[in-house]
Amino acid sequence: MxxxxxxxxxxxxxxxxxxxxxxxxxxxxxxxxxxxxxxxxxxxxxxxxxxxxxxKQDLQVKFYLRVDATRLEEEEVALFIEQSRASGVVAEYQYESREQAYENAKKDLKYEALMEGLTPENFAVGYFVTLTNPNDSDQFIARLKLFSGVDSQWITYPKQELxxxxxxxxxxxxxxxxxxxxxxxxxxxxxxxxxxxxxxxxxxxxxxxxxxxxxxxxxxxxxxxxxxxxxxxxxxxxxxxxxxxxxxxxxxxxxxxxxxxxxxxxxxxxxxxxxxxxxxxxxxxxxxxxxxxxxxxxxxxxx
Structure with missing residues (x-):
């Protein structure tokens, strides 16, 4: 045409x-x-x-170091988290010091008598990590467990919710x-x-x-x-x-x-x-x- x-x-x-x-x-x-x-x-x-x-992005990997973790073990974990953020695996994270954990426990516990005799040294350092891809949680947790300073019993992630x-x-x-x-x-x-x-x-x-x-x-x-x-x-x-x-x-x-x-x-x-x-x-x-x-x-x- x-x-x-x-x-x-x-x-x-x-x-x-x-x-x-x-x-x-x-x-x-x-x-x-x-x-x-x-x-x-x-x-x-x-x-x-x-x-x-x-x-899904709001879900966090929560873990704590051992109470008796050494300064070197704490630094190894801190370096790993920073490297993970730099590489894009971790989107953001929150660090909870012993002092912060102690203060949070005082706020959360209804009975002050339960805190008698406890000091910040009795609490562990904690991390609350948000992953860029929530599906990477298994791999990330597996790497965390390789660190001697991490208490593997206190690694939590809401996998079922994901x-x-x-x-x-x-x-x-x-x-x-x-x-x-x-x-x-x-x-x-x-x-x-x-x-x-x-x-x-x-x-x-x-x-x-x-x-x-x-x-x-x-x-x-x-x-x-x-x-x-x-x-x-x-x-x-x-x-x-x-x-x-x-x-x-x-x-x-x-x-x-x-x-x-x-x-x-x-x-x-x-x-x-x-x-x-x-x-x-x-x-x-x-x-x-x-x-x-x-x-x-x-x-x-x-x-």
Whole structure:
């Protein structure tokens, strides 16, 4: 097909959007509603996954040195922790001296009589380590146990909680993929049916073009351009609507979390995801516009 012909057909498809205002509006409303729901689903997926991953990052390896550890043994462990942070294995850590451990014990114990006779020298040095990758915990703990100054009985890490959170992330991802797939199928069917009404209203026009010798792609191309434009416009409007709706939802949930004193939950800012959501909307809108137009015209080409 010549470039001049393509330009002519593209121009015709663009005009058809305006000429068939009622059907174009119906198709646009269908795409807008579908992409709006899709955008909110994607934002829910991102927020849940982000908060679950944040919970994994909050898990710490807690360990203590032996009470009778020598200065050299303490320095060996301190050097290992610093090297691990420099290499990226450790994200951050907190050091608890004997004096701090002693003061913390005094605060935590309800009965002061239990602290009688105890001094900071009776307490051990402790570390609270946050790993960059929580899945490296087994390897990190195994290396800790090689140090003579570390009391291996006092190395703790919530491994079961890590596995539970990882399992939740996997299950949620599977559910999210299923929901998105269902939304895609439903949206294509809805948009195809809506565009089919547009094509049905112009079936005589298609039949006349076939009778005068126009090939299938010559007839189909303006409808595809029409579907692309409606899909693109629906994607842009959906993006604006999603950003506004998400802002209201985010403010409302933050107010709710503060009122019932839930801490640790963080909703992702829309600006961080704006470009990605826009790209998904545009790709999805244009694709289903093309597929819907293609499927709808095909039936009327068999004259």
């Amino acid at each position: 010549k470039i001049r012909t393509l330009r002519l057909l593209a121009k015709e498809g663009t005009k058809n959007v305006y000429k068939n205002k009622l059907m174009s509006f119906a198709s646009l409303a269908t795409i807008l509603a579908t992409l709006f729901v899709l955008g909110l689903v994607l934002l829910i997926i991102v927020n849940v996954t982000t908060n679950l991953e944040a919970k 596995e539970r959170i990882s399992g939740m992330v996997r299950v949620f991802n599977y559910v999210a993929l299923f929901v998105i797939a269902v939304l895609m199928v439903i949206s294509i069917l809805l948009i195809s049916n809506t565009i089919r009404l547009t094509v049905f209203a112009r079936r005589k026009e298609i039949e006349i073009m076939k009778y005068v010798g126009a090939n299938d792609w010559f007839i189909r191309f303006p409808f595809i351009i029409e579907g692309m434009l409606i899909g693109l416009l629906g994607a842009l409007l959906s993006h604006l609507l999603t950003s506004q709706a998400y802002g209201w939802i985010k403010d409302g949930l933050n107010t709710l979390f503060n009122s019932i004193k839930i801490s640790g939950l963080q909703l992702v800012e829309f600006g961080e995801l704006s470009i990605r959501i826009l790209v998904v909307n545009v790709l999805f809108g244009v694709t289903i516009g093309i597929i819907g137009s293609f499927m709808s015209v095909k039936k009327h080409l068999n004259v």
